[in-house]
Amino acid sequence: MPQEKNQTRQRRPVIGCFPLYPPLELFHSMGMTPVVLWGFAEKYDKTIHADRHLQTYCCGIARKMTEYILRDGVKEFDALFMYNACDTLRNLPEIIDCGLVDGSLPLLRMHIPAARLDSEYGQDYLKDEIRQLVKSLEERTGRAFNMETFRDSVSLYSRLRAKISTLCRHVANGGIGYTDVTRLFLEQTMQPVEDQIDALDKVISSVNDNEEQEGVKRVIVSGIIPPPLYVCDAMDRTELRVVVDDTAMIGRSVGYTPESFDTVEDYYHQFYLNHAPCSTLLHNAERRLETLLDLARQHDTSGLIFIGEKYCEYEYFDFPYLDEVLRSKGIKTLQLEFAMGDTQSGSVQTRIEAFAEMLEESR
Amino acid sequence: MSGTIRLEQSATNLKKLVGRYFAEMHKDAAQGKFVAWIAIIVPIELLKGFDIVVAVPENHSAMCAARGVGTMQAEKAEHHGYSMDLCSYARIDLGTWFTKGEGSPSMGMPGPDLLVSNNNNCSLLVKWFDVYRRKLGVPHFTLDVPFCYESQKEKNLDYIVSQFRDLIALIEDKTDQIWDEEKVREAVQLSDEANTHWKRFLDLAAGHPAGMTAFDSFVHMAPYITSYRGTQELVDHCKLLADEAEELASASNFPVPNEKHRLLWDNIAPWHQLRNMSSRLAKLDASVISATYTACMGTVEGQIDPYRYDGVDPLRYLARIQNFSVCPSGLELRYKAMCQLIKRYGITGVIFSSNRSCKVYSVMQMDLKRKIEERYGIPAVMIEVDHADARQYNEEKEFMKVEAMLELM
Numbered sequence: 001m002p003q004e005k006n007q008t009r010q011r012r013p014v015i016g017c018f019p020l021y022p023p024l025e026l027f028h029s030m031g032m033t034p035v036v037l038w039g040f041a042e043k044y045d046k047t048i049h050a051d052r053h054l055q056t057y058c059c060g061i062a063r064k065m066t067e068y069i070l071r072d073g074v075k076e077f078d079a080l081f082m083y084n085a086c087d088t089l090r091n092l093p094e095i096i097d098c099g100l101v102d103g104s105l106p107l108l109r110m111h112i113p114a115a116r117l118d119s120e121y122g123q124d125y126l127k128d129e130i131r132q133l134v135k136s137l138e139e140r141t142g143r144a145f146n147m148e149t150f151r152d153s154v155s156l157y158s159r160l161r162a163k164i165s166t167l168c169r170h171v172a173n174g175g176i177g178y179t180d181v182t183r184l185f186l187e188q189t190m191q192p193v194e195d196q197i198d199a200l201d202k203v204i205s206s207v208n209d210n211e212e213q214e215g216v217k218r219v220i221v222s223g224i225i226p227p228p229l230y231v232c233d234a235m236d237r238t239e240l241r242v243v244v245d246d247t248a249m250i251g252r253s254v255g256y257t258p259e260s261f262d263t264v265e266d267y268y269h270q271f272y273l274n275h276a277p278c279s280t281l282l283h284n285a286e287r288r289l290e291t292l293l294d295l296a297r298q299h300d301t302s303g304l305i306f307i308g309e310k311y312c313e314y315e316y317f318d319f320p321y322l323d324e325v326l327r328s329k330g331i332k333t334l335q336l337e338f339a340m341g342d343t344q345s346g347s348v349q350t351r352i353e354a355f356a357e358m359l360e361e362s363r
Numbered sequence: 364m365s366g367t368i369r370l371e372q373s374a375t376n377l378k379k380l381v382g383r384y385f386a387e388m389h390k391d392a393a394q395g396k397f398v399a400w401i402a403i404i405v406p407i408e409l410l411k412g413f414d415i416v417v418a419v420p421e422n423h424s425a426m427c428a429a430r431g432v433g434t435m436q437a438e439k440a441e442h443h444g445y446s447m448d449l450c451s452y453a454r455i456d457l458g459t460w461f462t463k464g465e466g467s468p469s470m471g472m473p474g475p476d477l478l479v480s481n482n483n484n485c486s487l488l489v490k491w492f493d494v495y496r497r498k499l500g501v502p503h504f505t506l507d508v509p510f511c512y513e514s515q516k517e518k519n520l521d522y523i524v525s526q527f528r529d530l531i532a533l534i535e536d537k538t539d540q541i542w543d544e545e546k547v548r549e550a551v552q553l554s555d556e557a558n559t560h561w562k563r564f565l566d567l568a569a570g571h572p573a574g575m576t577a578f579d580s581f582v583h584m585a586p587y588i589t590s591y592r593g594t595q596e597l598v599d600h601c602k603l604l605a606d607e608a609e610e611l612a613s614a615s616n617f618p619v620p621n622e623k624h625r626l627l628w629d630n631i632a633p634w635h636q637l638r639n640m641s642s643r644l645a646k647l648d649a650s651v652i653s654a655t656y657t658a659c660m661g662t663v664e665g666q667i668d669p670y671r672y673d674g675v676d677p678l679r680y681l682a683r684i685q686n687f688s689v690c691p692s693g694l695e696l697r698y699k700a701m702c703q704l705i706k707r708y709g710i711t712g713v714i715f716s717s718n719r720s721c722k723v724y725s726v727m728q729m730d731l732k733r734k735i736e737e738r739y740g741i742p743a744v745m746i747e748v749d750h751a752d753a754r755q756y757n758e759e760k761e762f763m764k765v766e767a768m769l770e771l772m
Contacts, residue, residue: 053729057448057719087485087723090510094694098730113522114482114489115507121525122507128518282482282489282505286496311448313722317490320444321497 012192013078013141015108018065018092019085019280020248023110023133023268024193027081029153030137030145033192034081039225039249040064042186047340053095054088059311060340061225062088069096074103079140081108085280086314108136114282117273122283126272127265134264150264154257156193161254163200167207168251172243172299174210176203178221179232185250186226215239217359218300220292222246222322223307224279224315228338234349235305238356243299246292247307252276279314289322296331303332303359305352310339332359369611369618370579373604377583380596381426384589385469391416392473397538400475400495402488404688405506406681408593409527411550412542413534417590418472420491424452426585427459428634428751430468437752439466451720451752453491460495475501477537479530483508483691485723502537504530508685511664512693515686523682544677550593551677558661558669560601561587567608568652568708572622574612577654578641581632584657624649624772625709627701629731630716630724631656631750636758643762647769653708655701659689665696667703690723697727698734705739712772713743714765720749744768 012033017024020038027034043064047054050066069080073096084090093107110129113122134145164185170176184203188196219240221227226247227235235242245251255276261267277287292304304326306319323333334355336348392398397415401407403422410417427433428451437451439458447454464471478501480492489505496503506526509519531542564583567574583604591597611617626644628651633640644651661669664686672680689697704710713735715728732743744764749755 054726055717055719055729058722058726084486084510087487088726090486091694091723091726094512095727095730098694098733109512111509113507114486114505115526116529119525119529121522121529125518125522279490282486282507285490286493289497311722313449313487314490316446316449317453317487317494319446321494323444 014076015079015081016069016073016077016105017081019083019089020253020278021272021275021281022081022083023130023271025150025153025157025267026130026133026137026264028156028193029150030141031143032078032141035190036253037065037068039186039189040068042229043068045341049099053099056340057311058088059309060338061309061312062092063340066092066096066099069105070099073105074100077105079106079108081110083110083112084114086312088311106140108133108140112272112281112283117269117283123269126269130265130268145264147264150267154267156197158257160193160197160200161257163197163204164250164254166204167200168242168245168254170204170207170209171245172218172241174212174216174241175207177232177236178242178245179229179236182226182232182250183229186229189249215360216241217303217356217363218243219303219305219359220244220246220295220299220301221305221307222292224248224309224312225307226250227305227307227336228345230345231307231336231348231352234352238353240303240305240352240356240359243301244295246295248278248280252278279318285314285318288318289325292322292326293329296326296329301331302362303334303355305355306333306335308335308337310337332362369616370583370604370607373583373600373607376600376603377585380586380591380600381589384586384591385472388416388418388590389470389473397476397534398473399477399479399534400472400492401479402481402484402492403588404484404685405479405481406527406685407590408550408554408677409531409547409681410534410590411593412531412544412547413538413540415534415538415540416473418475419589420456420472421452422585422588423459423467423469423472424455424751425588425632425634426469427455427467428753429637431635432466432468433635433751434753435466436462447752448719450485450487450491451749451755453487455751456491457494474499477501477534478503479506480504481506481508481685483510483686484688485690485721502533504533506530506685508691510693511686511691511696513696514664515683520679520682523685524678527678527682547593547677548674551672551680552674553595553598554593554661555669555672557587557592557597557601560598560605561660562669564601564605564608565653565658566707567605567612568625570612570617571709572617572619573625573650573652573708574617575608575652576618576641577628577651577657578632578637579608579618580654580657581634581637584660587660619645619648619650621648622650624769625711626651626653627704627708627710627713628654628656628716629701629713629728630718630748631721633716633748633756634751635753636748636756639758640762644765647766649712649765649769651714653704653710655689655697655704658704659687659700662687662700664692665699667700667707690721694727694730698731701731701735702738705735705741710739710741712741712768714768715743715745716748717745718748718750719755720752742768742771
């Protein structure tokens with residue numbers, strides 16, 4: 001693995017990872033700075049480089065991520081990592097390889113079983129994948145895996161997840177707006193974990209919760225990425241208070257960290273087995289409805305807003321069923337769809353206002 | 364070009380087989396037989412170890428599209444909230460199910476007792492089948508087959524075999540039947556034999572003019588992707604097809620007699636356009652003589668010749684060929700297979716059908732196109748065709764691109 005290219009990152013090699021739930025702690029413990037390449041929603045209006053390789057019916061997430069890697073990947077990263085995901089993403093490694101004109105990037109891969117992770121074969125397969133990944137990292141970095149260092153990295157990421165959860169609670173308690181938290185999260189997601197913790201600490205120390213509940217409509221936001229900032233802002237303005245963030249990039253990413261484990265393989269088996277349900281994790285997606293209903297009960301919510309990323313098949317197969325059941329339980333829903341090149345901000349804001357009014361009337 | 368009518372005996376047999384398949388499926392289910400809905404490349408041969416009904420939703424959707432009712436069925440799913448951006452096979456299937464088979468040429472399929480999907484052909488199949496699991500409360504078994512960027516690893520083969528055993532145990536539990544390995548061995552042997560006839564048929568493309576078209580192969584793949592896989596009927600049909608096509612070729616009866624342009628098709632068949640597209644091309648003396656979609660049947664990743672059964676362990680063999688369709692293979696493997704087709708059949712141009720309903724097949728085509736143009740110096744064109752939703756195809760606009768390519772040639 002070459003030495004770090006970006007001097008701001010403590011001279012550690014940087015590994016760009018996709019999709020959402022890579023083994024960050026492992027990379028960190030091997031002396032790297034892992035960053036999750038997700039959610040460049042606010043970064044590009046056009047994807048000129050990616051458009052030479054991906055059709056327009058690929059989702060904005062894939063197109064923007066490819067754009068980023070093709071433009072800046074060789075400068076920004078020392079390697080890439082991916083695990084199996086949707087039908088678009090699984091084709092990306094070789095496409096990126098074709099598209100990188102100013103060099104190449106080593107790619108590490110892993111397969112997370114979509115089969116039953118509680119089965120012996122599913123568990124064995126995943127654990128072997130982790131062992132192979134460790135071996136590959138040792139070869140590339142020239143550094144031996146160390147369990148104590150790994151535990152330290154786990155502790156760091158556990159702190160980060162706890163802080164993000166704390167911030168989400170402050171949003172629920174009215175201490176900080178959903179827009180501010182989402183913006184902060186998007187700004188920090190490409191930073192080293194230590195810097196993210198510092199940045200979050202600063203914000204958390206200045207938050208004072210607002211006990212005032214009048215006019216507040218408590219909602220869940222669910223989707224593969226957080227809503228665009230103008231949508232978050234519209235939600236804040238209409239007093240739609242996000243009491244649960246169930247977006248894959250925020251809420252689902254911080255939902256669980258194993259506490260007790262003997263080996264790195266054991267850690268990741270627990271990590272993926274008990275991960276917050278996500279449409280992209282085929283082995284646990286079936287728990288999503290039950291989880292949403294539980295969250296709605298716990299947080300006394302009356303509405304749920306689906307944030308649809310156009311062409312995200314995983315999410316769009318789930319929406320109709322989730323919608324049907326949630327409505328039958330008296331939870332009102334709003335489905336929004338976002339795509340590259342959207343010019344619909346006015347109509348989305350109107351829909352949010354109408355949804356807020358509907359929740360107000362039904363109180 | 365009127366390929367399927369030209370192959371008259373085979374066409375008659377095909378019609379009989381397809382009609383019987385759906386009729387028997389409904390009859391057996393009505394008599395109480397256990398029904399499994401499976402994804403196309405779930406190993407049907409493995410299920411021959413049980414006395415159960417096997418139905419393939421993708422096959423049913425393709426049939427609806429070919430018979431001109433695909434769009435109507437898809438719209439029904441859209442009315443139930445399923446996005447138009449989702450796979451048209453899925454929408455047709457869901458639409459048919461929501462309306463209890465109404466509008467389907469086969470009156471849909473009997474309801475499932477078990478769902479078996481896989482994620483290597485495409486992972487959205489898992490989500491699609493999950494809709495039924497939630498609605499019907501029946502078990503859904505997902506075969507997890509790791510995607511191949513290179514040849515299948517031994518570890519992956521073992522992993523797939525373990526899942527096969529788990530699936531067998533599940534069906535034994537649900538049906539009170541004992542899985543019969545000997546029947547599976549026979550079924551695998553029959554599929555293997557059928558593959559050799561299928562290949563004999565496809566290789567008629569090597570002649571000048573070609574003795575078959577890819578459109579013929581699209582039509583006659585139907586028994587392969589239904590529960591006829593692993594049966595004597597499939598062997599007989601593939602043999603009949605190859606024999607008949609060979610006989611016609613020896614009598615200089617070719618689908619496109621004045622063939623000037625020998626084309627390769629990349630993607631799922633455009634089911635709603637088979638006749639239109641083939642006849643318009645024939646008028647321009649162009650023939651699509653090979654297709655990645657049908658050349659892969661019975662092969663393994665990156666190859667175009669059948670992977671033969673050694674007669675030993677049927678489960679290991681079935682696990683080895685779990686990547687027999689195009690989609691589970693990465694760009695380099697697909698490129699390798701396409702290069703073999705181009706060389707073997709003397710391809711002079713390639714049509715990449717960019718299919719928004721099948722991202723797994725389509726994403727990477729832009730790079731494949733560039734690589735093939737650079738290596739062979741032959742023209743290639745990319746057209747937009749949805750395999751089953753006719754609304755997503757603009758015939759004149761897309762055909763103009765093909766005509767422009769033919770002019771270049």
